[in-house]
Amino acid sequence: MSVATAEIRKNDKKPRLRIGYVVRQREMGIVLALVVLVAYTAINQPRFLGSQSITDILLNTAILAVLASGMAVVVITRHIDLSVGSVLGLSAFTVATVMQDNQGLPMVAALGLGLAIGAVAGVVNGALVHFGNVPALVVTLGTMYAYRGLTYSWAGGQQVTADEVPRHFLRFANSALLGVPWLVLIALVVIAGVGLMMRNYRIGRELYAMGSSPHAAGLAGIRIARNTLVAFVISGALAGLGGVLYASRFGTVDASSGNGYELQVVAAVVVGGVAVFGGSGTIWGAGLGALLLTVIGSALAVLDINQFWQQAIVGALIVLAIGADRLVAVRIARSLRKRDSHV
Amino acid sequence: GGTSKGDDDGAAGPASTASADPNAAIKEGLKIAFLPKQLNNPYSDVLAGGGEVAVGELKGEYKLVGPNDAAASSQVSYINTLIQQQQDVIGIAANDPNAVCPSLQQARQAGIKIVSFDSDASKDCRDVFINQATTQGIGESLAKMANELAGGEGEIAILSATPNATNQNAWIKVVEEELKKPENSKLKLVKTVYGNDEDQKSFQEAQGLLQSYPNLKVIVSPTTVGIAAAARYVSSSNYKGKVAITGLGLPNQMREYVKDGTVSKFALWVPSDIGYLAAYAGAALASGQITGAQGEKFTAGKLGEYTIAADGEIVLGPPTEFTAQNIDQFDF
Amino acid sequence: MTTDRSASSGPALLEVLDVSKSFGAVAAVQGVSFPLFAGEAHALVGENGAGKSTIVKMLAGVHRPDTGTLRVDGHEASWNSPAGAKAAGIAVIYQEPTLFPDLSVAENIAMGNAPLTRLRQIDRKSMRATAEALFTRLGVRIDPDRPARGLSIADQQIVEIAKALSVHAKVLIMDEPTAALSGVEVERLFSVVRSLRDEGAAIMFISHRFEEITALCQRVTIMRDGRHVCTERIEDLTVDDMIRRMVGRDLSTLFAKQDVTPGEEVLRVEALSRAGVFRDISFTVRAGEIVALAGLVGSGRSEVMQAVFGVDPYDSGTVTFLGKRLRPGNPRAAMNAGMALVPEDRRQQGLVMDLSIERNVTLPRAGALAKLGLLFGGAERREATDWTRKLQTKFGRLSDLVGTLSGGNQQKVVLAKWLATGPKLLIVDEPTRGIDVGTKAEVHRLMSQLAADGMAVVMVSSELPEVLGMADRVLVLREGHLVAELSRADATEETVMYAAMGQQVTA
């Protein structure tokens, strides 16, 4: 084939449209929605921006955000973890019981215990998914039941109440460092840490790669087994950590703590722009999703909108978010096909 | 044609035709089962504990079963199981007065006596109802405490259990009536919210109330879960001292908040006595001493003699008010 | 073995020794041996399905050879994963792009060996710089920050090339890297590859374009039906020699095309266009006629026929079948009107591998076989037995999963499935891809027979001998345009190939 007959490629001339930014706009969309919502609510009810109100919203977001960070990692890897609510319950009850029996135990031990319980639960999930070759949806639906059953059969009808756990354990959720509550700090550290790992470290990028194309990931020599385990351990450990925070924040814990939480976490992740088919989305997006869901809840309460509308609005929002995501993707694909075609 | 609301299709429910024999001896070995709203609730635990004591005194067989969530339908399977196990008495705190009804009817057809307590089932599907206090009495007491804590005027709000909870709704209705009276005319009930008897939900509902109503003076929570959660939130927020919490609570759960000043006054009956009375009423029914008709009398162990009021209601007695002074005398 | 080791080459850098690989009943590679020398580009040629890609995948650690060994620097290689092959210094460009659509182009290139900062974080700046440098070397402009999703096939291929170049491998294996590229890019690629070669890397190059092979390679290995035919120095062979050894049989005897007088017009396609895929395609097909659609891989043949059948949409133009216009995008309507399409990708489009042979054969016909809307056991079984017997399909029992059959027998099941619908027009896309010589002849005999019985046949094929042997008329597509229509008499290897490549016949 002679060189002379070949056409000059069109894309040599045109400056490239920067697709990366469009992807990032997904999160900008959430930020925008947040700003509008907060502004509207604040105009109607200035106290919404009061320090107590903001603290409350952040405190309420913190646990959801911690779990959403872990869930985002798993979803980015093209899996799902429906067991987080049960892991939270298991961890919350265990930690509360241990603290009840050992009043002198420091908070760090509680946090460590929760993380460890969650990590073990995550290892089981990850191992079943990878080595058992069982779809994550089936595995974690199964362990969702199993972990919950474990907590129930151990806890029975018992409840650990706020007055039975050590003071410092309860105070932890509300006391602050430089005005920022510990719970919020922990959530921020988790989002930043996991976010950094997913963005800037090899393992994070490999998780994105696995979610983006499992087949190509195998060909690229990525260590699928280790990475799958890591993803589930992160999700499990963060759910365990969430359990400690839950116990500390609410004080009263029983075997049903966190029941049904998994769908809320998935919702936060999806609203936060993490694609359910893996490969895209960010941790801070998931955190924003958690914040948005919480703010919607608080705003609707403050705006004196019938509280029954709240769940419907959240549902509609989730559907909307998925639809918008898809629309953007389709439009990009179409414009690229047209632009690059030689015909 | 067709059947629409209001058409009376002659709802069929078996009417009790048996007559009472006040002198009948209490049978031994009666199988008495307790089915509270949900299992993992300390109030339920204390309550059923009283029942266990009574069943022990009556030399019966005690059993405690129940769902983990307070959904309307989840008690039904348990009733069915208890029918299969041929219990003699079922004591139930109904999550929904109607949802449990068909099953309770079946139980009665199978000869099982039904004692509802704490939260009533529909009148025609139980034999007697153990009311912790008269609805009127509790409602008045709640309104009175709210008035005192608000200093006679200002905004108050109610944090209730589930939206369908029979007893809470009845009390709230009385509170609303009370507020129309002249001495309460400066009190304004701004909102009623529901924490579903879940700790977390109640906690967040309390938050929402305080945000929406900055001038709120009192939160009245006629449920033990709600009052504990609201007190915990307020004690850890900067609303502490500005907003008073009152309602119905367990002394053990509230002790901390009474001591730290968040709560100065709340009320409750002695829950274990409800269970205790329910067990004795059940035994009396199963032994034929009573049938549930108005005016019948029976003796409930250490609690003494009780008379059945209209609609098969048995009232335990007036609620106790707890304050910093007396709270240490109670342990439940 | 006919390996010619010229003294200048020294010892082999990588050696393939008597390797075999089967997939179920398909023996993809059987006892193949050849060496790759440092500083040399080595071509691997063979027809579709000859086993080239399978060899590549064994070298890459994707497949493990059933028997035989691979040697690197004289030592037996022991990798059994892509990571192992990578560590041994082997870089591979696969036939199908293997990019991560959600990651940026730069990340795709760096995946697995991204540059790290002191804190072990990924060094995006240097990653981007690396990508940009590679693109400059290849003479293309692709934004390293854009996601790989939405890249054209050509750009994807270039990213694959950049990926392989980025690792500075000892051995670079390229499976049809140029299939989607235009001349400029091919030239750039070759100059880069030449410089790598001259720096001492061993190159393995697979292509169906002989001028590329002669321009780049020093040595060639020819494969046929999974077997090694010969390994020679390139200057010892003419292109004709290569083709003859590749095809390895006499064209005239293999295909038993009967002569037919074409009947009524069955299909008329007018000005059919689909943005980015094909444009302004018009042709007709008559009863009893076999029309071949020839062209290079990716020229748009399959897309045209899929649009005609209705599984793909089209933007403009008309399809008239038996005098009636067909609604676009409705395969069911086309089917009911009497059209059948045997798709090119058996595994993805032709068969449902997890269903039984019986269910596959009767899938398009289930509605017709049902009585009162119900399918009683017997009807499907009878139909399937009938057609599989007609096509002499070999299998255990009708309830076996179709995925357990050999490739050739799978192909027969696809044919059975569509012949059972009694079509007036049969479109067959690569009817003999991946099936053995005997079956191939059978399929050809069958097609010829069907045409003689009055069925119209459109055959898309990449195999020139098949096209020349079977077709009454040959249509040639190039880059989505219909560039030539040749009668049986005019169609020769040269005329078809030159039309497909866009060059005049200069004799």
Place this chain on the structure above:
Amino acid sequence: MSELRGRLASWDTVIIGVTVAVLIAATAGVENFGNGTNFTFLILDLLPIALIALPMTMIVITGEIDLSVASTLGLTSAIMGDLWNRGLTIEMIIPLCVLIGALLGAVNGVLINRLGLPSLAVTIGTLALYRGLALVVLGDAAVADFPWAFTGWVTGTIGGGPIPNVLIVLVVLAVIFGVVLHATPFGRSLFAIGANDQAARFSGVDVARTKFWLYVVSGAIAGLAGVLWTLRYSSARADNGAGLELAVVAAVLLGGVSIFGGRGSLWGVLSGVLLLAVLQNALRLQDVSGQALNIVTGVLLIASVLLPNIITGVRDSLHRRRLRAVPVKSS
């Protein structure tokens, strides 16, 4: 012979066997399990799960999922209560509720098949949306005064015997679904779509339209289940059936339907439903807490996919070892 072995190895056959075994064991070993009244209760308890599992089986066989079913049930229940309060006749309300269920299903169908959104995400969204709308419709109220003629029929039995009236509904629908899935061209296409939707499209199956109708049917059945639920408990409430979706999915997967689509049978699913209900009932009669059943459910669910995988894995590795054992030609 080998066909028989193939059937024996498939999970749905195993689960039918396990169910029969558990049934026999429970009848023999658990007091009061075998009597008629208990049978009535058993059927009434499993009815909503069994009903919703019928279309869910089809949806999962096509490789999709519908998590919004329980919320659809709740919403139709709430609407039923609301319409009843507004004075509509029950004879009108019931078909209307089924229709509304179908409409809610159609919304899912459009979002998933027209817009091409992933079904898992969409139905998590509508799960929240429909439940929320149920609260909007009925709020915290409960409507309880449905006519005895209807509530009594739902809880009643045929001639006062052990067979509940509603079992007729279930049997009729199960037969219809079974025949459609296993003996009609439509059913054939569902398996084809699930195993390879591209090949199904190339075979003339309208994949998007087929899936759309499945969601409509799923919604309609969930609506019917909502009606029956409301009548059984004489209570229309917004929270009716909350959390039921996961029980249904668990039963479907336990019944041997592959979550990736293309494989499964309705009989397997129905025995999965029955197995879970029998275990729950028998354990409760034995005074084993319902919580232990959570563990059993979870473990069964994972085992139902894990065990066949392990078996094929072991078989493959044995096969490979045999291949290796053949002496390699030396060059």
